[in-house]
Amino acid sequence: MSHVYDLPIVTALIYLAAAITPAAVLLRFIYQNDKIEKEPARLLVSLLFGGVLAALAAMVLEWIGEDLLIPSLPISEGTASAAIADAVLVGISEEGAKFYFLKRRSWNQPAFNYRFDGVVYAVFVSLGFAAFENILYIAQYGLSIALSRALLAIPAHLSFGVFLGSYYGRAKVCDVYGDDVGRSRNLLPGFVSAAGLHAFYDGCIMVNTSLSTAVFAIFVIALFCYVYREVKKESQEDLAI
Helix, strand or coil, X not given: CHHHHHCCHHHHHHHHHHHHHHHHHHHHHXXXXXXXXXXXXXXXXXXXXXXXXXXXXXXXXXXXXXXXHHHHCCCCCCCHHHHHHHHHHHHHHHHHHHHHHHHHHHCCCCCCCECCHHHHHHHHHHHHHHHHHHHHHHHHHCHHHHHHHHHHHHHHHHHHHHHHHHHHHHHHHHHXXXXXXXXXXXXXXXXXHHHHHHHHHHHHHHHCCHHHHHHHHHHHHHHHHHHHHHHHHHHHCCCEC
């Protein structure tokens, strides 16, 4: 990543814009669909920075997993099984870190008073994570990867956030009405669905066969179409908590 420090300031700003613009566009999409009551700007900024902290925490968790956990498994390096294990580690680490900072920074907020707020909060954490990660990738590999990440990686993080956020909002409804079982039955599936989708996404890339590439293409298109419709549906059916 060191070469980015040698770039002229204008070029460095272009790199930065290429890294954060895709996330900003998707954040605007979610923000516009929060139609009943907009969230406090200070809270949204806090959630974005929570996403940055989640990215840093996930790096540590992945380093620990790759150095200590994966080598202890009965799988050979360079095989499809190893790639899948790595993908599962990434999915659990990254979505787990996002979930931690999401819940820590939003669960007890007075502004969390509509079900769709759960989607907004989860996506802001997820895209804060994605934007920071994108800055690191583009700083290291250059603009050649900017388009593919804008079309694939950033919308994927949006999608994982929408899945988590839909359950998260429902869990908050249950919590307000004293339904502890309902709260748990939404929080756990929310995390598992986000982590599972993330692991599957990364697994298709890491296995890197013609079949996995075809599956990946179908998966990405289907996921993005579903999430777009889900955001619209959740927004239209929003209700007060």
